[in-house]
Amino acid sequence: MSLLQVIEVSHSYNSKKLFKSKDTSNKVLHNISFSIEEGTCLGLLGTSGAGKSTLGKVILGIQRPQQGQVLFQGYDIYNADKITKSKIRRDLQVVFQDSYSSVNPRMTAERIISEPLENYEKLTLIEKRKTVISLLERVGLNEKDLKKYPNQFSGGQLQRINIARAIALKPKLIVLDESVSSLDMVTQALILELLSELKDDFGLSYLFITHDIKAAFSISDKIGVLEKGELIERYDSKDQFFKSQHPAIKRMRDSILAEHPRDRSINRNSSLT
């Protein structure tokens, strides 16, 4: 059985207006089905507005889709009973793109990371602090950072704190919603490295949502491409992606800059038109 199964999910945002009866709904997801196996990483590529983040929210259980089901370990996460729901909640965590807005500016690193622990585990103060310190060390920070506030960290460090919070409960699946997109290239590489280490250590599975093709390939086992709310293609390897003839994928592929300016063709925009 797959860890996560998404079955024919469709969703649209309705803009409710008091004096407008006309249907102004805006279809974001259309008939999406895929599954994630335990211990693997599915990369989800898509341009802005393709519905990636909405899909992430649907999987996290905070945006009920209008149609379709999300099964986590065989349980429908939107129609489970309370106890199952809270168990699923524990196994399903997230790291967002914007590390600064993902943490309460009034809380220290210690309080940020201990929040999920307080909700699920009954630890004494000393045990809790120990756990937080070991989590901090696991993501490459140290005890000194315990009492620091978010504005004292860099973006990369803060993203490490977000990761520490996500792994605090030893979840099964982490949704990485553009988690490295707002970081510089070097930090990106370091965070990706950390993520793949954690994946092996804890047996985690990832749903890696991104628009960055290189980042997606560096960590994912499988790749799916989302375009205008539809899952258009799926690949098991990098080569398949580069051989695909789908126009949307061609566009994406052409937008990758070659490493050396010499190799960048001047008319590479021609395929856009």
Place this chain on the structure above:
Amino acid sequence: MIASLSVLVKSQKVIVICSLMLCTLLFISAFAPWLAPNDPTLVNFAHKLQGPSLNYPLGTDHLGRCTFSRILFGARVSLGFATLIFISSLTIGLIIGLIAGYKGGWVDQLLMRFADGVMAFPDLLLVLGLVGIWGAGLKQVVLALIFVQWVYYARVIRGVVLSLKEQNYITAAKISGSSQWKIMKKHIIPNVLPPLAVIGTLEMGWAIMHLSSMSFLGLGVQPPIPEWGAMIHEGKSYIRTDPLLMVYPGLMIMLVVVTFNLLGESLSERFGIKRR
């Protein structure tokens, strides 16, 4: 410690001065019985309308009562009831603002349309109307002022909650398994408090002024309780012979209201929070 204090005094002059002034006023109202030289309600016709003397530092009024003592005791009534109005309307506004902002939907619509309805009336007119219905008296005036004032708190808090709700850390808290109540307590209320302190300071001045105006009209504090607005009311018959009877309480009201407003303005500038 002293160095950082002097930096604070230099950079936040207005805030420091106003806070000191308020502390003095609080001290005066707390210790009025020990500071006042005479009983503020003791009538003594033998000494009526006297000028300043050692016994009566600011003279006496038309019933021979010590003006200075009445001003000290008046601070108690004015500040005390203004604080009561402030705390009550803040609590109501906080609860309603939190519910409206967090729940959204028809609950929000209902509460906010009601608040709009209250705000549509000029403040003083609504208070006068309510007091007209309920009858004159301190209790009624305080209730009417609370009724008018909570809407401003509710509005501001709702706005703050709405913007907070979109923050990722609220979503992250939900995903960490925090209950609604925990999210409120840990993430929303602490972030609502700073703007609340600013509006609160500004609204304190408003409450004191309106309480005094109601008393001046004879609707609020009833004699013989000393209150600044009521003192102006009593002194106005003697404006030709003893204008100072009105000037002293008037100056006190001005001082307090100006202090609160200056403090509120500089706090809101400091924290970048807009009023209303």
